[in-house]
Amino acid sequence: MKKDKWSSQLGIILAVSGSAVGLGNFLKFPGQVATYGGAAFMTAYIFSFFMIAMPLSIAEWTLGRQGGHLGYNSAVGILYSITKKKIFKYIGILGVLLTAFIFSYYVYIEAWCLGYAVNFILENLNFTGFEQSAGFFAEFTGITRNGGAFEFSHLRLMPYLMIVFALNFYLIFKGVSKGIEFFCKYAMPLLLLMGLVLVIRIMCLAPVDETKPEQTVNQGLGFMWNPEKITLEKFEGSSWVESERIVGDIALANAQELAMEKPQEYRVVTMGLLEQLSQPQLWMAATGQVFFSLTVGFGAIMTYTSYMRKKDDVVLSSVVSAATNEFCEVCIGGLITVPAAVAFFGVAGTMGAGLGLFDLGFKVLPVFFSTLPAGSFFGFLFFGLLFLGAVTSSISMLQPSLSFFEEAMELKRTKSVSYVLLLISPISLYVAYYSEGLKALSTMDFWGGQVLVYIFAIIVAIVSVWVIGARYTIHMANENSLMQLSNKVAFVLKYFTPTFLIFMFIAWLFTDVFTGKNENINDIFGSNPSMVAIVCLSMIIAVAFLFSLIIFYSKSYNIDKNGRRIK
Amino acid sequence: MTLGGWFTFLLVTSSVLIFFIYSMYKVITAKKVKKMHNVYDVDIEEK
Numbered sequence: 001m002k003k004d005k006w007s008s009q010l011g012i013i014l015a016v017s018g019s020a021v022g023l024g025n026f027l028k029f030p031g032q033v034a035t036y037g038g039a040a041f042m043t044a045y046i047f048s049f050f051m052i053a054m055p056l057s058i059a060e061w062t063l064g065r066q067g068g069h070l071g072y073n074s075a076v077g078i079l080y081s082i083t084k085k086k087i088f089k090y091i092g093i094l095g096v097l098l099t100a101f102i103f104s105y106y107v108y109i110e111a112w113c114l115g116y117a118v119n120f121i122l123e124n125l126n127f128t129g130f131e132q133s134a135g136f137f138a139e140f141t142g143i144t145r146n147g148g149a150f151e152f153s154h155l156r157l158m159p160y161l162m163i164v165f166a167l168n169f170y171l172i173f174k175g176v177s178k179g180i181e182f183f184c185k186y187a188m189p190l191l192l193l194m195g196l197v198l199v200i201r202i203m204c205l206a207p208v209d210e211t212k213p214e215q216t217v218n219q220g221l222g223f224m225w226n227p228e229k230i231t232l233e234k235f236e237g238s239s240w241v242e243s244e245r246i247v248g249d250i251a252l253a254n255a256q257e258l259a260m261e262k263p264q265e266y267r268v269v270t271m272g273l274l275e276q277l278s279q280p281q282l283w284m285a286a287t288g289q290v291f292f293s294l295t296v297g298f299g300a301i302m303t304y305t306s307y308m309r310k311k312d313d314v315v316l317s318s319v320v321s322a323a324t325n326e327f328c329e330v331c332i333g334g335l336i337t338v339p340a341a342v343a344f345f346g347v348a349g350t351m352g353a354g355l356g357l358f359d360l361g362f363k364v365l366p367v368f369f370s371t372l373p374a375g376s377f378f379g380f381l382f383f384g385l386l387f388l389g390a391v392t393s394s395i396s397m398l399q400p401s402l403s404f405f406e407e408a409m410e411l412k413r414t415k416s417v418s419y420v421l422l423l424i425s426p427i428s429l430y431v432a433y434y435s436e437g438l439k440a441l442s443t444m445d446f447w448g449g450q451v452l453v454y455i456f457a458i459i460v461a462i463v464s465v466w467v468i469g470a471r472y473t474i475h476m477a478n479e480n481s482l483m484q485l486s487n488k489v490a491f492v493l494k495y496f497t498p499t500f501l502i503f504m505f506i507a508w509l510f511t512d513v514f515t516g517k518n519e520n521i522n523d524i525f526g527s528n529p530s531m532v533a534i535v536c537l538s539m540i541i542a543v544a545f546l547f548s549l550i551i552f553y554s555k556s557y558n559i560d561k562n563g564r565r566i567k
Numbered sequence: 568m569t570l571g572g573w574f575t576f577l578l579v580t581s582s583v584l585i586f587f588i589y590s591m592y593k594v595i596t597a598k599k600v601k602k603m604h605n606v607y608d609v610d611i612e613e614k
Contacts, residue, residue, distance in 0.1 A: 009594070009597075010594065013594065038572065038575050038576065038579070039571070039575040042575070042579050218568050219568070221568050221572065221576060222568030222569065222572050224576075225568060225572040225573075225575045225576040225579075226568060226569050226571060226572035226575075227569075227571040227572065227574075227575055228569070228571065313597065316590075316593060316594055316597060317594075319590050320590040320591065320593070320594045323583075323586045323587045323589075323590040323591070324587065324590075324591075326583050326586065326587065327583055327584065327586075327587035330579060330580055330583040331580050331583055331584055331587075334580070335580075482593065482597050483593075
């Protein structure tokens, strides 16, 4: 069987960038910056970028290229051939499993983006207020009742879900070079162009209402980037709680007046940069954002890079991919959603609507586009941009499973695609059907997209640091590289990256998971368990067991003393 | 937006933009790199 390869270095760069650029760049990042304060958040973000994300990304690229040269393309074969330890065959399952389960719900959100884009260009979406927009979102996605999304109408999710499913499987069926690379070569420049058009439009936005000087793009940028975090706090019960974020002179004067009038009830608090940086939640949010944004520790990069040629440059390619991702996140994502939302709703209105992933994108901005001149076109551009970002990410989530079936069962691509389709489509349909309160999506995201990602990232760090050796990993990365990494990078990879990663994982467990308030944990182990959540977790365990059996009986994992696959 | 806000905003976005343009420039102008040595043929345990 002829082995598929990337046809050019730019192709792999665009494919990996596409894998990294997704909904988190355009929807989650601006909300996080606004919540935690630009200067403080970006300080922690940049620190995490250089200390965790980049070293780990380079390690994953290097392991992938090395594993590909040894004859393997899935995390299972790559980790086994490099470590030559049988246990890593089974540990590598995580790198296949988590992308498959992330795909199962990611494709559901991808269909929302397509549905919104199509309905905007058809001028079907004209919202007059937030409630109307939120109501449409609930109906469209089926959040109000299970099976709500399973209706055939252009104003319901189902047709779009079928289209995105067909598109994703068609692209992986065409192969790495003719499918994924071909699509990303056009999709990524188009995505950048659409993003730049939107940024220019939003930056040139005149005040929506002349009588409300606090509702401008400038205030939106201030909400995100002002280094001091000024809040109006209210005394409730026995403690002061944040009541409102203050941005702009008028809002500050009003808040100060209120605090002067009722000093027992209200106070204005200004938090400086160092004080903000002393908050552990800020560090966790920044690390999580940069880590998930670069798709480090997902197994997708490892699989993609296993299709690289020996002469391809690992270091430069990983740096360019990271730079493209950061450009999309900071220079495009950071200049669209929050400034537009504040220009329309004001700071208080935007915070009231929510800064979450779905709130800003699918509830707040559709109202903004409905009122904007030529809003249908710009709404189409925005959701088209999200859709392209989502497709380039979702195809990277299918490839590890496809490579695993091709490798472990020695199947041709047609059969492997069929197997992946048979495996993933019931899980995706389950997520889309049990849409009430997005329970299935939330469960899959927690176990597949957070717990397993953290664990797999730690494994990648352990393999590259302690099994192979950090210096040797960097030595392999430097092979055929234009930019030569020094031993300082090896030092960071050896000491800082795993320590920081393990510390963040433990901190996340204790501040979010083991608090007794985590809904996903309570859904499984609580006094009132959710059957939908239990089935989701059972599916993850069942697929892991199935993959273990395939590996156990597979004859593909015979290697020589150098780890090279014996055929 | 305050002066500090403008400073942070311009510093962060221009740094990211320069990083992006520089890395793109490097990849477009990159020449084929002379191979150092073939690490692939080295047994990892013998490193």
